Amino acid sequence: MRQQGDFLQVLQEQGYGMDNLFPSSKGNGVSSHPELTTGTTVFAMKYADGVLVAGDRRATAGNVVMYDRTDKVLEIDRFSVMAIAGVPATAFEMARVLEHSFKYYRRSQLQDLSFEGKLRALSTLLKNNAPAALAGTGTVVPVFAGYDALEGCGKIFFYDILGAEFEAVEYAVSGSGSSTIRGILYYMNRWGTSPVAGINEEDALIFVLRLMTSAAEFDSATGGVDAQAQLYPIVKRISAEGVRTIPADRLTTLFSEKVLS
């Protein structure tokens, strides 16, 4: 019996196979050289008014920079955002499946999918993708953040490649450049002047730009900020009003005034 409002099942009935989506899931699964291609930096952190999610813009293949204007912070619906690290083809496809799943659920069931339901949906996609992830061709390690209407607060979750979900108390990071950010956030929360979760939006945005610059300093696969090329990270803010993208000119001002000097 079909589960009501499940878009993935509708797709599968129409002949859309997960096997097509995740190419190596028919193989033996485990490659001898798992290459975790997560060359990127994405992170989400809580601050006084909600959650900020940020991602650099660089897409790499090995040591080659493929593209410098990638959007890795994807709006899934009005209240949730997925920041992706890993193989872009699989990650973008997952984002599209999620976006349509949430829309389909809302329209068919005439109610919004709960925040927990959204988390489960992503978890299921990652679980189905496990063989491809283990083979190294479909690794996706996302950070999922959104506004939980039931509890009235912003929340951040991060995943491993097999689909286990973990709630982050203050922040979550993913991608090759993330260890730098994780270290700084840990230090700030432990010995800094005030916990990051309590700072205002202006300070939080400055902090995000500084974090991204630091990550790019130590990770060649992270684009960071390039003011000359007008290249700024994608930063989205999640609050009770929904998801809002921080405009580039605001980042430009903050960067030149508070990061460069």
Add this chain to the structure above:
Amino acid sequence: MYEEPYRWIEAVANRRTYLDDQFTQGNPLIGVSFTQGILLLTFNRGTDKIYEVYDRIALGGMGHPADLEKLRYTLLDMAHVEGFQRSPSDVTASRLMKNGLAPVIKEAFEEIFKAPYITKILLAEVGPTQDRDHLFSINYDGMFEEQREFGVLVASSSIRETLAQEWKRHTPPSSLQAALEVSLRLWGISSLLQTDTPSSDVEEEKGEASSPTTSLSTIPDDEAIASRIRETLSKETLECVLLDRESGKMETYRTLSQAELQPLIPHYFESPQES
């Protein structure tokens, strides 16, 4: 015994009589295209009749809720699979109607050993500009029709004709308030004509010179229309949906709340004091 062509034709004709009768108790539904988007309007007694199908598409239904629900799922599945596999801009009301809905409804209607869908559906698609708005209405037998400016679900084709005549008398609405006014009026007329089928009872006060066809029902007078609307407002819920061209978002569907509607049509909410 239905192998004989005559029997089959007779059975289909019986079906028509049965279905036509079912719809006389139904609530008319009006869709109007105007500058800001498309307004869909009806009254309900608890179960909604207007639903979101896709980013720019909504459906309105008249008839049995279970049948409507089944067809709604057909549309939702088709729209979302298409929107996912191709692109949201490839999902159009025209294709949903022609490839999705019409064959299913027609087949059920002519399959005389099975139950037909007791439902009529209006599909509305809001375009980036008003000339790209589309309204499709489909009858219980699978016949569908496309309209640009307004679409209706009513009990009979003669009421439909009357409304088309009435629509031509109005200047095209250029605001939500105007669209609401004209939709309510069309709803009131069809509601009256549906319940008072012998239209000769209604006095011809307006003297519609421009209605030469004898099959056209006479438009009831303004006071009768207004009092029908007032009376229904006090008993049932006014259900209004706006497909908002100017929403600035991918998704255009918005249910108008009672608080939003009341200031736009205050005279219908007051008690009838004017004579």
